[in-house]
Amino acid sequence: YFTVTLELPDENATLNLGGALARVLVPGLLIRLDGDLGAGKTTLVRGMLQSLGYKGRVKSPTYTLVEVHAVSGLNLYHFDFYRFNQAEEFLDAGLDEYFAGTGVCLVEWPDKAGHYLPAADLRIGLEVVGEGRHAFISAISERGRSCLTDLMN
Ligand code: ADP
Ligand code: MG
Incomplete structure (x- = not known):
């Protein structure tokens, strides 16, 4: 990978x-956001949500743990x-069922769930560099590799 x-x-x-990521999402994908x-x-x-056509305000799930969005035929679990x-x-x-289905799971602070979090397909690390950010996108499964390849093409 x-x-x-x-x-x-x-x-x-x-x-x-x-x-760009929204265009390569596939059902069941799990992305860690570090x-x-x-x-x-x-x-x-x-x-992602806005490019999929979501018009609402995107709330941070900091207090609710999960925000569910059904958009463009995909279930996105944030x-x-x-x-x-x-x-x-x-x-x-009791979040197991979210990770068992065909929804796309996007997880902030994945390390806080330790080894209970199912295996991810992609890991996206974001770092503050000066006024901007650097993103490090790693494929960590075969499905993730296929998405990342699509993203780069
Ligand atoms: P996190 O969810 O990681 O805690 P947020 O997305 O809530 O962070 O907030 C990030 C902040 O950084 C927002 O104010 C956003 O406008 C800003 N931001 C996001 N991306 C960039 C970037 N590439 N360069 C500069 N500022 C950014
Ligand atoms: Mg956040």
Whole structure:
């Protein structure tokens, strides 16, 4: 598998990357979104949803754990585990069914769920660099590799 590094000079670049990702999503895909608070994880998801035609406000799931969106024939499950104090809270939250189906799962703070989180297909790391961001997109499954290849073409 492989990693792609992208420079995102401004918020619009992050939204556009979300739009590009939206075109390569496949049912059941799980994407880990890594990066500090304010790195742009939620902005990236907003870019995906908006390019899929979602007109509403994209809320951060920080308090709700998951925000569910049905858009363009896809179910998008947007998670944020920032508030977990221990990984077992993933089990207590009863989120299993979201990860078992054909929905696309986008997970902020995946490390907070420890090994309870199912295996991901793509990992997207965002880092603040100067005024902008760098994105590191890694394929970590065969399905992820196929999506990342599509993204680059
Ligand atoms: P996170 O979900 O990672 O905590 P958010 O997406 O909520 O971060 O917030 C990121 C902040 O950084 C927002 O204010 C957004 O406008 C800004 N931002 C996003 N992408 C970029 C970028 N490429 N360059 C500069 N600012 C960005
Ligand atoms: Mg966020």
